[in-house]
Amino acid sequence: MRCFLRRALTRATPLLLGLLLCVAAAPPAAAAAPADRYAAIDAYVRDRMEATRTPGLSYAVVGPEGPVHQRSWGEDGRGERVTADTPFLWGSVAKPVTATAVMTLVQDGRLDLDDPVVDHLPAFRFGGPAHAGKVTVRHLLEQTSGMPESATFEVADCYDADCPAPAERLAALDRIEPTGPPGAAYAYTSANYLVLTAVVEAVTHRPFTQYVRQAVLSPAGMDTAITDKASAREQHLPPGHQMLWGRPAAVADEMDDHGAGYGYLGGTLTDLADFASLQLRGGKTTDGDRVLTPASTRLMRTEGTLTAEGGDSPTRTGYGLGWRVGGLKAPLRNAVWHTGATPGYSAMLFLIPERNVALVLQQNLYGLLQDESVMQVGFGAARILADGRQPTDDPAASLYYWAVWSSTALAALLLLSTGRAALLVKHGPLEPASRKGVLARTAGWCAVGAVPLLLLVPLAHYGDVLGLLRWIPDAVTALCVAAVAGGTTIVLRLAHAIRTMRRPLGPRSLSGDRHEPAEGGAG
Structure with a gap:
């Protein structure tokens, strides 16, 4: 978690000096x-x-x-x-x-802090046998095992009635790439403490x-x-x-x-x-x-300290x-x-x-x-x-409101575009349309429709969409709706464009695109 605490030193010099003298003269607890x-x-x-x-x-x-x-x-x-x-x-x-x-x-x-985890959990194979064999209990506690932050989504937040026990979730870590050798990098993840839970259960048999x-x-x-x-x-x-x-x-x-x-x-x-x-x-x-x-x-x-390389200070x-x-x-x-x-x-x-x-x-x-x-x-x-002292930096939730309302607006826009595209596929344009115009509009709407799909890719990098939905329900819901509507828009627009390209040119089309009337409606 990030902290935004800053000092506010705006007093005039005489007042500031007086305040410092008072503080120096009084014990800290009596400030x-x-x-x-x-x-x-x-x-x-x-x-x-x-x-x-x-x-x-x-x-x-x-x-x-x-x-x-x-x-x-x-x-x-x-x-x-x-x-x-x-x-x-x-x-x-x-x-x-x-x-x-x-x-x-x-x-x-x-238990010993420097016990290899595999001594207590033979099924622990994170990063392969060579890497897993070097991970100790201390590494787990200090968050330096090499597990990335995204490992949390692989083993945590299981709400089903038949969720596996901690030791049975270890296999999900096998496919994760370590951030580096054990002790070489710090990365905060709840996966380390899920493994610790399994270690405690293995040692205590409870x-x-x-x-x-x-x-x-x-x-x-x-x-x-x-x-x-x-x-x-x-x-x-x-x-x-x-x-x-x-x-x-x-x-x-x-x-x-x-x-x-x-x-x-x-x-x-x-x-x-x-x-x-x-x-x-x-x-x-x-x-x-x-x-x-x-x-x-x-x-x-x-x-904790990270493993020093080349004689550098830890x-x-x-x-x-x-x-x-x-x-x-x-x-x-x-x-x-x-x-x-x-x-x-x-x-x-x-x-x-x-x-x-x-x-x-x-x-x-x-x-x-x-x-x-x-x-x-x-x-x-x-x-x-x-x-x-009163804090002077209290952040607002602007990121939340920007994310939820922009994703909701995008979902609404793409739902409307999906309806429009469906009408074009079913009935065609209200007026004859030029091929250049159709291609331009198709390219534009395909680009807009791809936006939520591209946004979901980096989000999915940190975990499954269902997991993200638990933490950001409204914004992720809107983004998923936008992605479905965007994908549907792309398919329908391409279908409309292909049908238009296959249609024989009429007399109006032969006279030049620049004199063609625009495709009816919002396009």
């Missing part, structure tokens, strides 16, 4: 009264909800002992008021939870959902966490919202039953806050037991073991964080080490084309929490 800061976050979040038309949102400022400030607004997908007990899905915020579960196995000696609940969720106090369809029904998870032609609609109610390891994990605001508190306590539970050792906690928050990836590390502008330069989304839901978790505080936020709206505008609420709120 603003907590009540004022929380009020500022509340106001900012409400403004962003209105700007993005988010139906429901819940957030909390969290300390080591739990929430110190929390608010919930709006409605869920059933029209009920959102509270701290309303369940949401968290998307990729599941990844630090999965990484925590993996580290418990490492601490117990049942379903991942059972192990993560026993090893992480229950010790952290996350008793109402959602890990599969059964727990989603038990917690009455409402559908999430996606934009349909500019209006939020509660249409996203599907879940990958084996997806808790990479994205289909969820729960209440209290559950998410409990996980943040566990992390602020360095992996220690409220009872004094340890889920993570201090060494594991530090390691998870350390950026390149840092900005990703640790399940956490994004830094990569943001001040005052979040040292933040440890993650964002996540499923169709209809989004969530964010920021750990701010300087203040030993965290911010968790979840909302029931998400679509790929609204990513920047929807996710900005978390980045902006975290910045206010960190230094009290």
Whole structure:
């Protein structure tokens, strides 16, 4: 996720100097009264909800002992008021939870970070036996296995009742070309964490959902966490919202039953806050037991490095073991964080080490084309929490509106052109038409009809159209309609042109094209 946080330093020199002196004289935690800061976050979040038309949102400022400030607004997908007990899905915020579960196995000696994946999953053949044999558990956690981003669409987001288990999805990775040798390149993909899910199941001989609940969720106090369809029904998870032609609609109610390891994990605001508190306590539970050792906690928050070539200095990836590390502008330069989304839901978790505080936020709206505008609420709120300054860069969802309305307009145009072309094939032009005119119009409409087909090609490169339809329902629907109408237009126009070319020239045609009347209608 991209972040657009910029400083606003526009004060006159004397005022700026005075402000700097005041800041230098006061301890960092006293830069603003907590009540004022929380009020500022509340106001900012409400403004962003209105700007993005988010139906429901819940957030909390969290300390080591739990929430110190929390608010919930709006409605869920059933029209009920959102509270701290309303369940949401968290998307990729599941990844630090999965990484925590993996580290418990490492601490117990049942798994090693440098174990080759094939030692636990012999069927893992991504990139061929030579490449797969070099991929380690650490590579999966750090997103440096060589799997490209598009691998997500091959193994994730399966909603059918008979979806295969994680280990049974590995074969879909065999046909994917690696981005490079393991450890040589960073590429974020949920496929890495789907494979990790299979590794955990192979090591523990238990379903991942059972192990993560026993090893992480229950010790952290996350008793109402959602890990599969059964727990989603038990917690009455409402559908999430996606934009349909500019209006939020509660249409996203599907879940990958084996997806808790990479994205289909969820729960209440209290559950998410409990996980943040566990992390602020360095992996220690409220009872004094340890889920993570201090060494594991530090390691998870350390950026990975890529394999150096030719003696060059190693390149840092900005990703640790399940956490994004830094990569943001001040005052979040040292933040440890993650964002996540499923169709209809989004969530964010920021750990701010300087203040030993965290911010968790979840909302029931998400679509790929609204990513920047929807996710900005978390980045902006975290910045206010960190230094009290209001964000100055809040992106609008202009990309979404441009994409959905332009694709819809194209679909409408091509549907009309299809009707016109069908009439030409059936009845011919209203008036005699020149061959040059017919060819020119045929070429023009074929070019227009090819536009949606050409647009679908790069989209299909990232996954099947059905998968994209789940994430961008309105724009992809319009584009598919436009593609069908465009293809039909091309076929009908070519048929009309061929029939016209085969027709004998009449006396009017012999007199020259420039005196021919234009083809009737819109053409």
